[in-house]
Amino acid sequence: MYRYDEFDARFVRERVAQFRDQVARRLDGALNEDEFKPLRLKNGVYLQLHAYMLRIAIPYGTLSSRQLRQLALIGEKYDRGYGHFTTRTNMQFNWPRLRDVPAILDLLADVEMHCIQTSGNCIRNVTADHFAGVAADEIEDPRPTAELIRQWSSLHPEFDYLPRKFKIAVTGSAQDRAVIKAHDIGLRILRNAKGEIGYEVMVGGGLGRTPMIAKTIRSFLPKDELLAYLESVLRVYNLEGRRDNKYKARVKILVHEIGAETFSRLVEEEYARLDGPSIVADPEEVARIAAYFASPHYEKLPARSAAFEKGKAKNRAFATWAAVNLFAHKIPGYAAATISLKAIGEAPGDVTCAQMRVLADLAQQYSFDELRITHAQNVVLPHVEQDDLLAIWQTLVEAGLATANAGLITDIIACPGLDYCSLATARSIPIAQALAHRFADQKRQLDIGELNVKISGCINACGHHHVGHIGILGLEKSGKESYQITLGGDATLNAAIGENLGPGLAAQDVPDAIERIVDVYLAHRQNGESFIESVRRLGLEPFKAVIQEKLHAPA
């Protein structure tokens, strides 16, 4: 993975000093609260319902053991012994004190981490496929591109006061695991007819109040032109994006209002004018970054591990975990293991400091010192030998981390909601917990198969509910929490926005309604089709009845 050179290290240190100075100037009144707010946000410091919250960047979700141990230390010293992974693969601490933040930033800088641009109206932490470097269908590892973008976008003088936040995601595989079409810019690495590598550039995706699927504005951008082209997209957005209404300020609204073709034309015109060579990275620089992401030194292993097979035959629980939580590795004899942070009854994405240390140790011992955080709020050990899987699983069992539900109905994405978030209109964590309890039975989960449930506590959609196979949106209706259920969302390259099933339900009715929806699927499914395939074939009608039933049931 990427390591800081002297320049990166100095940059991050100076940024910490700069934030210290900003805090001091806020305290002595040179900066008023309005002026300080964007500065603290751009350093990841939020004011939440009960306390400050600190959001730490985990660029493209890649983390070393050393870094995770440092997060565990911070969580113990400055928080309440746990942290929370977000859908942007960042880590959030919910209870730090403002005066401790500079010290925390110092600890982060010690392990080449920071909080730069994890919030505010600027270019946010870049995300990428969590199976980068692992997937067999990969054209190129997306992380060097993401790192290049991270550097280019850090404190970009022109783009730190955009109309609104701006999110970029990169995938290098045929299969999209990074939800690129729900981003302000989605980049897909591909090869053209001549075999050259480049990017398909999609713009204007996003969830929130007005969910939109990104549109392609350039079907092939040569690889070495990336940063100059991005600069031109951002400049058009900075100049033309709406600033009169916060809810209409994202680039998706601009693309929607002027049309993808006009937007694309403006970008190309700007691109023709700007000084590309002064922006794009030197080929040597691209190579320098890429070298950090070279494959680790894999062993030559047989494709089938006898130890692994024996372990599965002997231990049913291990076999189930292996069937559900493993992802095929491109190298024979290896696997990528998803470690679910969705134990039944826990808050999705929460991890204790003790668990962080267990994960760090496992990565160090078995996975070349590397971990990945996924947008589904889980952790991945990307390169483990199949021979070691049983030992890994046993350690996970002891740490309460062996839940076998990756991709299943209890692998629920949920935002912090009303338990923490000041913007929330309803709770989301308790809904996730109630659903997990309802579907806790392992056999039943396996029978239901792949099903993504995603929950947001308000219209801002941090829980990605629009692209959940089942989406749940918590709203407030005459002083009560009310949950709207959508169906048919899809977060892959077939991206689709879920459709509303009907009026909102009370919190206590949500598990029943979801259970009935699942029953309709089980009753209608054909030839082993998945939930989302059934929904696509059947349409919404058979499911709508469920909501009506629930609404009209005698209390």
Added chain:
Amino acid sequence: MPLLDRNGAKTDDWTLSPDGAADAPRVLVAFDHVQNALAGNGRGRRIGVAIANTIKAEALAPFLTDLDLVSIAFPSYGDGRGFSIAKQLRHLGFKGTLRASGPLIADQFAYALACGFDEVELPEAQAARQPVDQWVRAAASISKTYQRGFGAQNILDARRAARLAGK
């Protein structure tokens, strides 16, 4: 209004005269009058233009060689359009003085300089709260940036130099 550049406070020797009628050595006119002001400029005056951040850089292109100053309004510190306009004007070849005018904060000074601005004109209250030394200090807080700009040194060239030196 108070004015400062990378060296500190500065006196404003421009006379604001939206219609260009003022008889002064340096006259700052409104965008609508820039053509007339330049055309009738037999008096050896220097002409500058003050624009809103909704004016397109290309609209100024025909005048850039004759203008001595372009002042771009920042209606609020959160509205970053002026940064892009400044860059575009520099790309179009503008060699005169670029001024950012509005309630910027000291932490944006480095950005303004990097985008091609030379100076910032502040409302009185803003300047009173954020003394000039804070601006000068803020501008130097990040010694090398990840972008080539008109301001600080940059990491791209530093790495390039280090590579060449290593060869």
